[in-house]
Amino acid sequence: MRLFVFPHTQLGSLSALRVFSSDANNGIVDPPDMTPPIPPYKEKTGETTDLKRARLLYQSRKRGMLENGLLLSTFAGRYLDSFTEDQLTSYDKLINQPTNDWEIYYWVTGAKETPQEFKSDVMELLQKFSKNEEKSSRISQPDLY
Secondary structure (H helix, E strand, O other), X not given: OOEEEEEEOOOOEEEEEEEEEOOOOOOEEOOOOOOOOOOOOOOXXXXXXXXXXXXXXXXXXXXOOHHHHHHHHHHHHHHHHHOOHHHHHHHHHHHXXXXXXXXXXXXXXXXXXXXXXXXXXXXXXXXXXHHOOOOOOOOOOOOOO
16 A cells, blocks of 8 residues: 655645545545644633623634624624623633634524534524624624723
């Protein structure tokens, strides 16, 4: 059996390799994920409510993917000021606990079932907001506090 090792071009990293085997029975072999682990979510304590709202608005804007940045920041801009402390905590866990922003996007848009741990009145409100039934323009993010 001959093995050919190539950098995984989509990731643009020499550390991410795919192994191609010339053996017809094996095909493509992906090595195990070697990315560093993401630290577990730790709820922030000792924040004032105003500081928590400002942090959540900032984190809603800086998602790493435009779709969530626009969706979450416009949602946060509209609703964070009216959220109770429990709703702020629920939203904090939603946007900071999952390790994959695409999962959040899929749950919010209904492409995937929302896991039980993230089902809440905040998630329902966010899912309704994502439908944009009022057809409002959401092409820019709200100002930071």
